[in-house]
Amino acid sequence: MRLVELRAVKGRLAGFGEALPYIKEILASWRAPPLPVDGELRALDDALYTALWSLGPRFVPVDEPVSLDALDFYYNVRGDAARVYDSVLDLAARDAPTPLVKLRSLSGERARVWAKLEWYHPFSLSIKDRIAWFMLLNNPGVRPGLKVVEATSTNTGLGLVGVANNLGLKAKVYLPQTAQRCVDYIFELMGAEVARLKGALTTEILGDVREAARREGLLHPDQFENDLNVIAHLQYTAKEVDYQASQSGLRIRGVVGALGTSGHLSALSVYFKSRLGGVKVFGVQPARGDFIPGMRRVETGMKWVQLAGVDGVLEVSLDEAFQEVVALARSEGLLVGLSAGAVLRATRELSRRGVLEGDVVVVLPDHGLKYAELLEALYSKVCPDVAGYKGRGD
Numbered sequence: 001m002r003l004v005e006l007r008a009v010k011g012r013l014a015g016f017g018e019a020l021p022y023i024k025e026i027l028a029s030w031r032a033p034p035l036p037v038d039g040e041l042r043a044l045d046d047a048l049y050t051a052l053w054s055l056g057p058r059f060v061p062v063d064e065p066v067s068l069d070a071l072d073f074y075y076n077v078r079g080d081a082a083r084v085y086d087s088v089l090d091l092a093a094r095d096a097p098t099p100l101v102k103l104r105s106l107s108g109e110r111a112r113v114w115a116k117l118e119w120y121h122p123f124s125l126s127i128k129d130r131i132a133w134f135m136l137l138n139n140p141g142v143r144p145g146l147k148v149v150e151a152t153s154t155n156t157g158l159g160l161v162g163v164a165n166n167l168g169l170k171a172k173v174y175l176p177q178t179a180q181r182c183v184d185y186i187f188e189l190m191g192a193e194v195a196r197l198k199g200a201l202t203t204e205i206l207g208d209v210r211e212a213a214r215r216e217g218l219l220h221p222d223q224f225e226n227d228l229n230v231i232a233h234l235q236y237t238a239k240e241v242d243y244q245a246s247q248s249g250l251r252i253r254g255v256v257g258a259l260g261t262s263g264h265l266s267a268l269s270v271y272f273k274s275r276l277g278g279v280k281v282f283g284v285q286p287a288r289g290d291f292i293p294g295m296r297r298v299e300t301g302m303k304w305v306q307l308a309g310v311d312g313v314l315e316v317s318l319d320e321a322f323q324e325v326v327a328l329a330r331s332e333g334l335l336v337g338l339s340a341g342a343v344l345r346a347t348r349e350l351s352r353r354g355v356l357e358g359d360v361v362v363v364l365p366d367h368g369l370k371y372a373e374l375l376e377a378l379y380s381k382v383c384p385d386v387a388g389y390k391g392r393g394d
Contacts, residue, residue: 001066003059004041006052011043014050016227020270020307022051023234027274031065032057056235077240089166092122092133097240100248100361105331106347111356113347114250116241119337119367123162124155126294126337126366127237127264128223132159134232135221136167144168148219151176151202151209153293154183155366156223161192169219174209176202178291180373200291203300223261230304233267241268241361242275252279253358256347258339258365259283259305259313260294266304268363273309280355281310284346287317293374294339294365314349316342322378324348325368337371340364 026032035052036044043049052060058072077096085091098120106113121129136142147170150160157173164171172193175183178200187194197205206224213220223229245252252272257265262283269281283305286292298305298313321341328344329335336344343362350356368375 001061001070002063003061003066003071004037006057006060009035009037009041009043009049009060011049011053012046013053013227014046016050016054016230016304017307018047019050019054022048023054023270024274026051026055026068027271028277030068030275032061032068032071033065034061034063037062054231054234056239074239074243077236077243087166088122089133089137089163092129092163093137095120095122096236097244100241100244103328103332103362105328106344106351106362108351110354111254111351111358111360113351113356113360113362115334116237116361116363117334118363118365121159124158124366125370126155126159127363128155128365129159129162130236131223131226131229131232131263132156132221133163134236135223135226135228136160136163136169138228139219139221141219142167142169146170146219147172147216148221149174149209149213150221150223151206152223153179153202154370155294157187157192158190160221161187161190165191172218174205174212176200176205178293180293180371182373183370201296201300203296223263224301225303229261229263230267233264234271237264237363238268238271242271245359250359252276252361254279254350254356254360255281255363256343256350256356256360257281257283257363258292258295258343259285259298259302260296260339262302262305262308264363264365265310266308268361269308269310281308282346282350282355283310283313284316284342285313286342287315287320290318292316292318292321292338292342293371294337295342314346316345318378319381320345322375325375326379329368335368336364337366337368338374340366340368 058075099117103113118127119125149172151174161171175196176199199205255268272279285297321338324344325341
């Protein structure tokens with residue numbers, strides 16, 4: 001058996017769809033097939049190389065199939081117990097895993113609900129930091145002085161600006177009209193240029209951003225089309241949950257997550273449906289006509305969710321999402337963002353229907369403090385009486 005470090009192998013990344021059959025096979029069998037390489041360790045199978053690179057073991061076999069356990073599969077998500085880092089960028093890339101905590105208010109005899117707290121990231125205090133550093137650090141064209149641009153509703157932009165500042169890049173963010181007014185000065189405070197374009201969703205301004213990037217020769221990561229988005233969540237978010245479950249004796253039977261770019265939910269669905277089988281995965285989208293920050297409806301166009309085999313998509317209104325934000329804050333003291341509130345409402349509904357059982361992971365994308373402007377408006381409008389909530393998911 002001959003193993004080589006994956007980072008020593010030179011290869012070309014194929015499209016995610018091309019690598020997906022290999023990814024599913026590797027996770028289902030828990031074995032990596034041998035990667036053919038030449039004498040200079042250049043990969044000779046782009047799709048297999050991409051699959052292995054996406055899953056991120058420390059080592060890869062080059063002469064015979066090998067169990068993932070023998071490849072130090074979880075090395076990048078075990079974390080450093082002392083949590084001491086050489087730089088903020090090192091912190092962003094290596095501070096794993098984010099916490100997984102049981103929510104008593106949504107757990108019952110039938111289902112135990114575990115929340116993945118994704119505001120434990122330094123730049124945007126959201127799950128979007130993951131794709132921000134991953135897209136930039138894995139782009140060979142990045143060099144000091146370049147300007148990076150992105151269409152964002154807030155979080156991806158904050159992540160990219162934070163990473164850009166550490167890499168010596170300039171940054172410009174394009175915001176839709178629905179983004180909170182207060183975020184403009186936050187971006188400017190961080191040194192970024194800000195432009196607001198006509199459009200309610202980031203996807204509605206995306207064409208203008210792509211054209212500006214082409215015209216001016218700017219670096220555009222493009223979170224909506226860049227396969228590094230979904231790969232970041234395979235290599236980290238999904239693998240973290242798997243590692244945490246294995247260390248804690250959990251048996252994941254369900255996953256619920258919000259839909260925006262569809263990156264993290266698609267990765268979790270591919271990973272756990274392949275790895276364990278029988279896992280139910282549900283996406284959450286805003287009710288028609290409603291706007292929930294960071295979320296979109298499937299019909300607005302999502303690259304990866306169609307490949308992920310999710311079991312269903314639930315609709316949640318902004319008011320319902322806010323009610324769950326209040327309920328969780330008053331029951332467990334966590335103030336979460338509105339997309340997290342939408343995920344919690346969908347989880348409550350799925351539990352009511354008896355669809356969820358066993359250990360269920362819900363991804364809470366960010367904290368609620370950055371939405372003070374919107375929360376104030378909603379609080380004065382629909383502050384609910386949460387006494388009716390029994391605090392159980394069954």
